[in-house]
Amino acid sequence: MSAVMITRKVRKWEKLPGKNTFCCxxxxxxxxxxxxxxxxxxxIVGTCSLFFAFECPYLAVHLSPTIPVFAIVLFLFVLAMLLRTSxxxxxxxxxxxxEEATFIEMEIEAANGNVPAGQRPPPxxxxxxxxxxxxxxxxxYTCKIFRPPRASHCSICDNCVDRFDHHCPWVxxxxxxxxxxxxxxxxxSLSLLTIYIFTFDIVHVVMRSVDNGFLNTLKETPGTVLEVLVCFFTLWSVVGxxxxxxxxxxxxxxxxxxxxxxxxGKNRVQxxxxxxxxxxxxxxxxxxxTxxxxxxxxxxxxxDLPVPVASAAPSSSSSSSSPVPQTTHAVLCLQKTKAPLIPNKRTPDDAKPSIAASAQKSPSPKEENPPAPKAPPLASPEMDVETSINKDKTH
Known part of the structure; x- marks a missing residue:
């Protein structure tokens, strides 16, 4: 088996190092x-869906129809900023x-000089x-570059990021x-949305409690209770x-x-x-x-991709293994023997001289041996009939 290198074009994101994933x-x-x-x-989607399903219909009728409209605009903006960041x-x-990494290494070694054995090289x-x-x-040492100002190497993504702030798992x-x-x-925007939903959840519970009572309102709107709990625990972290x-x-x-x-720090560098x-x-x-x-x-x-290719077999084995068609085999046998053709009565008159000439030019292999006595030619049945007819005419 041998390999042949085939060159194909790929996108650069398929060959980028690091621990990122790419889509689309x-x-x-x-x-x-x-x-x-x-x-x-x-x-985000679950809390807003509960708010649109339980609170918005009631608040739009009894308070103001602009409440769900503003909530939808704020929700879409939060979703767009989240996806844009992520x-x-x-x-x-x-x-x-x-080549660049080798050149940088040579520059560093030339600048630092020869470091004696056992001593730590300078940073x-x-x-x-x-x-x-x-x-x-x-x-x-991973990217083989001098990082620009404010850049840092992220250990999670394994890449150097310019003006690195932090790696956020939430996005x-x-x-x-x-x-x-x-x-x-x-x-x-998420802080504003959380405060907005939490505030109108409380307003919704208070307005319903005036007519139905506080406990009955909690039983009738279980989604509101869940929203209040989620918003209460996420409000402090998001706002902070x-x-x-x-x-x-x-x-x-x-x-x-x-x-x-x-x-x-200690030096109080500005x-x-x-x-x-x-x-x-x-x-x-x-x-x-931007x-x-x-x-x-x-x-x-x-x-460059190596593609395995099967090596060609020897010519002798291929010729012996491949069967020869019967017609080709018969033609080859005729060419090897080159036996002279004997004209008979059915042979056309035009072909007889050419056959006789070919018989004289190509003697058979048997002629190389001592000549054997020739046997008298056998008479065909047609010749016997013609002879008997001639005799009857003579008599």
Whole structure:
């Protein structure tokens, strides 16, 4: 068996390293661990469905028809921000190619010099200046690159993410440079939706309790009780998360920088990315330009695939194994023997000279031996009949 290399074109997302999953031919990019994301989607859709089924019909008639309309608009906005955050590229940085990684390694070795045996080599760090502030760029041993400022390597997705904030299992993706604004709008709108549903759940119970009593109202509307419990326990976490990210937004700071204390350590280094103005910081994050993806997930690349091919058998074995047709075999036998044809009475007169000439030119193999006595030709029955007729005419 031998192999033949065949080149075919594939999408780049099929060859990207890391632990992400892709859907819709690379248009959707998520983390592999998506169980909590499905739980988030179920809680939002389930709670809103109960609200639309139990509270909205009653509140639209007895209070205002704009209540369900605003709830639908808010629900669709929350769903759109969630899917936009979960299905987008957070700002993953491509890994270095083999030639680039080799060149970077040579540069590092040349800069560090020869390290004596037993000594630890110096850390791979580069210093850049941003707003008169020295910022260190760390080397990623997995991606083989010097990470840009504010980038970090996500251990769950196994990728370097630009302006890495954190990996959020509730949205099933990392939160970075390209989807942070959608994440913040998702948490903000979800907080408003939770407060909205929780408030009108209480209003619905109070209005029904005036006529039917509190206990009878709880028995008649079990969905309302379930909504109140879900909203009560999720309200504190969602509102608290929104308040924390509002604080980070006002300082133009990420969750990763806040946890590590990058700008509030012992040295009291100031944040070089802050504009010292809350409005400017918020506008930069929420209203800044939309950065394109640098992965080119749907681009085309070539891939070589080995295809096994069966080797050809020897010619002798193939010729012996393949049967020869009967007609071909008969023709070959005639060509080998080349026996002269004897003309008879039925042979046409035009063919007799050619047959006689061919018989003289191609002697049979038996002529090579000593000549044997020729036997007299046998008379055919037709010749006997003609002879007897001639004799009768003579007499």
């Amino acid at each position: 031919d690379g248009r959707v990019m998520m983390a592999r661990q998506k169980g909590v994301f499905y739980l988030t989607l179920f809680l 299905f987008s590229d957070p700002g993953v940085l491509p890994r270095a190619l083999q 791979r760090i580069r210093n850049v200046q941003i707003n008169n502030q020295i910022v260190k760029l760390k080397y990623c 099933g993706n990392c939160v970075g440079k390209r989807n942070y604004r959608y994440f913040y709008l998702f948490t903000l 998360l929104t308040g924390f990210h509002t604080y980070l937004l006002s300082l133009n700071q990420t969750t990763n920088e806040d946890i590590k204390g990058s700008w509030s 944040n070089p990315y802050s504009h010292k103005n809350i409005i400017k910081n918020c506008c930069e994050v929420l209203c800044g330009p 950065y394109p993806s640098v992965l080119d997930r749907r681009g085309l690349t070539q891939e």
